[in-house]
Each structure stands twice: as C-alpha cells, then as structure tokens.
Amino acid sequence: MNPKRCAACKYLRRRCPKDCIFSPYFPPSDPDKFACIHRIYGAGNVSKMLQQIPVQTRAEAVESLSFEAKCRVEDPVYGCVGIISLLQTEIQKTQTLLARTQAEITVAQAKHSQTQVNEFM
Amino acid sequence: MGGPGSSSPCASCKLLRRRCAKDCIFAPYFPPDDPHKFAIVHKVFGASNVSKMLQELPVHQRADAVNSLVFEANARVRDPVYGCVGAISYLQNQVSQLQMQLAVAQAEILCIQMQHEQPLQSHHQVLELDQDEKALLLNNNNINNCNNDNNNLGYAMSSGQFNSNFASPSSIMQMQMQMQMQDPLKQESLWT
Numbered sequence: 678m679n680p681k682r683c684a685a686c687k688y689l690r691r692r693c694p695k696d697c698i699f700s701p702y703f704p705p706s707d708p709d710k711f712a713c714i715h716r717i718y719g720a721g722n723v724s725k726m727l728q729q730i731p732v733q734t735r736a737e738a739v740e741s742l743s744f745e746a747k748c749r750v751e752d753p754v755y756g757c758v759g760i761i762s763l764l765q766t767e768i769q770k771t772q773t774l775l776a777r778t779q780a781e782i783t784v785a786q787a788k789h790s791q792t793q794v795n796e797f798m
Numbered sequence: 799m800g801g802p803g804s805s806s807p808c809a810s811c812k813l814l815r816r817r818c819a820k821d822c823i824f825a826p827y828f829p830p831d832d833p834h835k836f837a838i839v840h841k842v843f844g845a846s847n848v849s850k851m852l853q854e855l856p857v858h859q860r861a862d863a864v865n866s867l868v869f870e871a872n873a874r875v876r877d878p879v880y881g882c883v884g885a886i887s888y889l890q891n892q893v894s895q896l897q898m899q900l901a902v903a904q905a906e907i908l909c910i911q912m913q914h915e916q917p918l919q920s921h922h923q924v925l926e927l928d929q930d931e932k933a934l935l936l937n938n939n940n941i942n943n944c945n946n947d948n949n950n951l952g953y954a955m956s957s958g959q960f961n962s963n964f965a966s967p968s969s970i971m972q973m974q975m976q977m978q979m980q981d982p983l984k985q986e987s988l989w990t
Contacts, residue, residue: 741883758866764889
C-alpha cells in the first residue's frame, strides 16, 4: 500500500490513486477530519458533492462540510442550525437595545439643547 | 405496509423502493405527500446515515433533528460550497456590525450624560460624536455590507474569519450555555 495515502483512503482502507478527489483536502496528518465528515455525510456523498463544484472552491467546501459535521456530532439534534438560531436571537436583542439607546440619545440631546437655551435666557 | 395509520409507504420507502415497515424509522417524519423533503436529505446525507442518526436519538427529539437536517440539506443544495456556514458567517457579520453600532451609541449617550453632569463647562465643547467620528469607528471595523453577500461571505471564509470566530463548535456550544435558547425550529425566519 502506498504509505502516502490520504486520510480518506486510509480510513476507507483502499489504494489512494494519483487523482484521488479527497487527497488534496484530507492529509494523513488529520485523520479525524475525514472520520467526522464520513460519519455524517458518507464518502460517496462527499465525493459527489466535490465533483459537482469547481476545483478552486473545493477546499472551502470541505472546510464548511467539516464544520457542519463537527456541529452535528456535538449537537446531534440541531447541528449548526442551533448556532444560526443563537445568532438570530442575538441580532434581535442587539437591535432592540440599539433602538432603545438611539431613542435615549434623541431624548438626551433634546434635553441638552433645552438646557442650553434656558441658560442663555 | 405504510406508516402508522397510513396505507401508503412513507416518502423514504417510496424513494428507496422498498416495503415500508410498521416500525419504519422514517415514516413519522417523511410523509408521502412531501417527497422532496426526504429526497433532499437523502441527496446530502444519505438514507443510512440519517437512519443511524435518528436511531441514536430519543424519539421525542427526532422530529427536531429531521427538521434541522432538512434545513442543512436545503442550505447545502442552494450553496454547494458554504452551505449553512455561509448563513452563519453572514449572521456573525450582522452581529458584529450591530454591536459596533451599539458601542458607538452607548459612547455617545455617555458623552451626553457627562455633559449634563458638568453643566459649567464650556458650551462649545463638542462632547458628542460627530458623523465623521462615528463613520471612522464603524469603518475601522471593516464590516461587510450585508447586501454584498456572496463575495463577502467568500472573503470571510477564505480569510479564515469564520475559522477564528468559530474555531470549534464546542466554543459555540459554550455560547449556548450563556445565552437563552429559544426553540430554533419555531422561528419562521429560519425556514424561509
């Protein structure tokens, strides 16, 4: 067996061909990355997904798949959708607080202007 | 054949062209009138992976799990490179932008409050942030314009921005413990 098999081919216990679609993105130094992706998506599905996108975008696709797979392993019910929900909640809270603070600014500026007018009179 | 109380096979068994057993794990969540739902999950995750994931969960959590898988699968089909991570990056930028605006507003109100507390100081002192100062504070953060989605999301990904902010899902899960979590699947905006 080729000692320089990529992590995917090592995991799948197969020969790693020269044109292996996984090898640029799954170096043998990081076996967990492929293991996690394989657990959630399966090798066949990942291979199909990579084949359907341009070569220059595949590295980023693998990183995003890896992130989503990790999220799913850590939260089997919600996966990364849980993070989206948290962010949306945070956005709503911050928008409310911002609106309130801007209203306070308007009131404070009005009071300040009135005070200045009174002091000059 | 068919799910509980149903005479026709569930969408999963129809697609997989197999008999739909009484205890079919998919049947409660993939009714026959919505074939697209299972089709998209099968396309991204594969039926056997979904089956394994559901088997590892208590029954009362499976519906939510299926809905989140459907959401992720839809996101991945719409955006084959970034999937849900694209949405996370976009929302993260929105949060950063809003927090910066909030910080500017809070600084401004602090200035005004200080001015009220020291009324004998010169009336001509500019204690409020003017438009240039606000713009400088906002621009220095180099926040992406939310309308230029794809290019900026790509930039966020390739510059490692999402990696540095989401170095690991565990750190995000810790965030979860600090924030009050609403039921994520009942927010309509998630599913549009």
